[in-house]
Each structure stands twice: as structure tokens, then as C-alpha cells.
Amino acid sequence: MTPDATQRGAASLLLVLGLVVLATLASGLASRAVLMDLLTTHARGQTLQARHAAQAALAAAEADLLLAFGQMPATDPFADASMRAPCPDGFAGPRWQCARLPLASGNTWGAWRLEADAVRDLVAAPHVWRLHARAQRAPGQGQAGIRSAVFVPVLHPLLADATQAAVVLNGCYSSSPDSQWQLCPSASGPSCSGGGTTTVVLSHFVPDSDGNGVLSSAERDTCLAVPVNSLPAGAIVRGPAAPVGRNPCNRASWRSVLGDITPEQLRAWSDAQAANGLHSLSQPARSIYWVDSPADWTQSLGSPQAPVLLIFSREACAQRCPRMASGVQIHGTVFLDAGCDDEKLRGWQAATIDGLLAVEAGLPMVAGFGLVRGQAYARQAWSLSWPEGIDPRQVQRVNGSLRSDTP
């Protein structure tokens, strides 16, 4: 073979090999694209299945809540110390309370492990629970998280027509000769003057002394004997339009101030705040105080920006309602649950209350110094955000609250 022929042969071989390599590369690249497509579809399928598993966990958590609040008395998962759990990222601090829900339908679902936590804001929204649900398979085989929010019947909305009086009673009022009480409507300003013709004292009970079925001016004046120098000019002291019974105790003061909220609900809310580390100096500060102790009260609480609800319970008022030490200032509402027994408040002493003083009884022979100034923020401590027209007795999902979450 001549050298030329050899070179031509080699060139042909190289050309052919080159063409084969090119064809193989092209088909390899096409196959790679197909493989990527296949892997993407597989990954998308796994992601969606993981999300469905997380949805199953959320459904189990919601079923747990329906079960807990469908029985009487309702079972509050947050009240069970054994269910306490660390809060997810972004929910640090004493205002957030977190619980691991037990998932009555089980923590496994096929190959998936399910978990769900409930988180709530103990200060601003104890009635809105965020549910964080997660599902996980073996490592590398998929995990997902979703979250949702539900309204839970642990409280009730504020009364739309709540009275704006500074003092609410369920009985009569009288002063001892040495008392230095001032009762000021919210419009009167810090100097307790002016304010026009606004109701300062509202009582839900005036006894029908002559038993004629009608409350006369004399009967009202005798019962609601608020000294003139205790009120700014023009301030109104108001009683019921007609006689009402008070035995058994009709809890008129409670209903007019707190509406449908029950004592058990407020006590649970107060206990939850205390147990979670909220107190008067925390950030945010504790807002609900349920007191069972009969000891006189010596602590100032609240501020105009963060008013409180201070309730002295029936237990605290078993013998006589706790008095307030001089120098104490409360911003918010003070409620004394004397169970319509006026004698438990005989000679009661207040301090300075900026907001509202409500008593489930009368105030006979009030003594010492007392300053009650009506404030617009009096009810803010338990004024929660509720959708208009909602039935607060049911557990309901907040539609539109479903979100993806970190697993």
C-alpha cells in the first residue's frame, strides 16, 4: 500500500469515528435532557405527596380540636402541661404559647411521620390558634409543612353596646363621712371637671322599697347616694328603668361589662399568661389577672398603652373583697365579684383606677381615698379581633389562612 492510500484510510477512519462520537454526544445530551425531565417530574410528585401528607397532619390536628371542644367541659390542649412544646422559629418570647397536639388518628400515616403544633398569642389573640403541621418520610424521601389558623371558642367578642360608665354596680352606693372618692367620666379629662352629661355611675339594681313595681326618683336617689362633690358638674348617675330581682344573683354587672365571656374562660386565660412567664414587667406585659387571694391588693398594674383586666373572684370575695392599698394605680378594668352580697364591700377602699370599676354588688359606705376615671381604653385588655358576625361558640377555620410552612 502506498503511503497516500494509508493516509486516506486513516483519514477516513478518523472521520468516521468523529461522526460516531458526534452522534453519540448528541443522543447523550438528548437523553440527559430527558433524564432531567424525568427527575423533575419525580421530584414534583414527591413534593406534592409530601404536601398531601402534611395536609393529612393538619386534618388530624383540626379533628383533635373539634373533638376537644365538642365535649363539655371542653378540653384545652394548652392547659395540659404534658403537651407543652418549644415554639417554632419566629415565635419566641412569653407572649407565644405552644403545644404539641397528640393527633388522635395517629402520628404515622403509611410511610409518613406526622406532627402538628398549636401556637397562640396569649396577649392579643388567645382565641386564634395557628396550626403548624409537618410530614416527613425517610431522609431524602420528602418532607413538607403547612400551616393554618382556626378560631377557637375560648373567649367571646366584646359587647357592641357595652356601657361607657366609669363605675358599674349591681346595687346601691353610699359613702362614709370621711371618704374622698372622685368618680370621673371619660370625657372629663385628667382634672375630673367637665365632661358634659355623661353617665359616670351605672347601677343594674335599685331596690323597690315600697314594693309598688315602679322605681321612683326618691328610691333611686336613696340607693345611689353619690355625693355631689364626688362627681363633676353634669355627670349622671343612672339606675335601671324598672325594678329587677337580684336574688339569686343575676350577674348583671358581669354581663354588662364582660358579656358572654365566662369566669372559667378568663381564669384559664389568666393562668395561661402566668404559666407562660408573662408578668407586669415582661414585654409584652401580662394583661389578665384573675385573683383568688383575699389579701388586699398592693400592686400597680397596666398603662394607657397596655391596660389590664383585674378580677377579684368569688373566692377572693368569700369574706370581704380585697381592698386596694393607697398609692396603687390600675390602668384598665377592676372587677369585684361579690356575688350580689353588698356586705362584702362595706367600707371598701379603692386607689386610683383609670378605666372602669365594676362590682357585682353595691358599694355601701365606701371609705378612704378613691379615684375612678373613665378611660376609652378600659376594655382594651380583652378587646380581641373577631370577624363581624362570627359565632364564637364553634371551632372554625380561618379561610384563606392556609400557607406553606418550613418542615
Next chain:
Amino acid sequence: MKQSGMALVEALLAASVLGLGLMAASRLVVHALEAALHTRQHSQAQALVQEAIECTLAGSSPCPPRPALQWQGVTYNVQIHVSPQGPLINEITATADWRDGRGAQKIEWRTRASTMPGWVGVSSP
């Protein structure tokens, strides 16, 4: 003469090498095309099953919105089955089946939904 004969042999050899290589590459491409078709069909089935599940979770009717779909020459049949797991929770099973060159294919996904009512309020926290 001998050289002409060698040129022919070289040409035949080159052609056979090229033919073998191209045959192998074309087989690879054919397999890739089949795989791509299967992936597309699988992806379409996933979309239909996901649509059926979301329809059921949203409480819409009818569900599935498209129980039978013809797409690129393939007929997909979608079914939803809701079975109570208790008074408060239902299990939702969505399946899609179709036929391709490999025979009958099927995917089945499950999830759960509670019977908790939703509230569509004027405002929400």
C-alpha cells in the same frame, strides 16, 4: 488494482463502523423519546390527580372536574374516593389511570381533610 480494492475495503469498513455507531445512537434516542413520552404522560396524570384533590379539599363540585381527559392521543380517567376515618376526618384518594405502550398505568395519591367548618369573615386576624 490492489489499491482500488483496498479503497473499497476501507470504504466498507468505514461505512460499517459508522452504521454501528449510528445504530447505537439512534437506539439511545428512541429510548429517550419513549422515556420522554412516559414522563409527559406521568406529569399530566399528576396534574389531573392534584386538580382532583384540590377540588375536593376546596369543597367544589363536581369533583373531579375532568373525570376523563383525552390528551395527545391518550385517555386519562380520574377518580376521587372519600372515605370517613371517623366522624371528624375523611381520607381522600385520587387515582388517574391511562394506557401507553407499556400497558396500563396508574398513580394514586391520598390525603386527609377534617370536617371543620370554615369562616369567611369580613376581617381575619
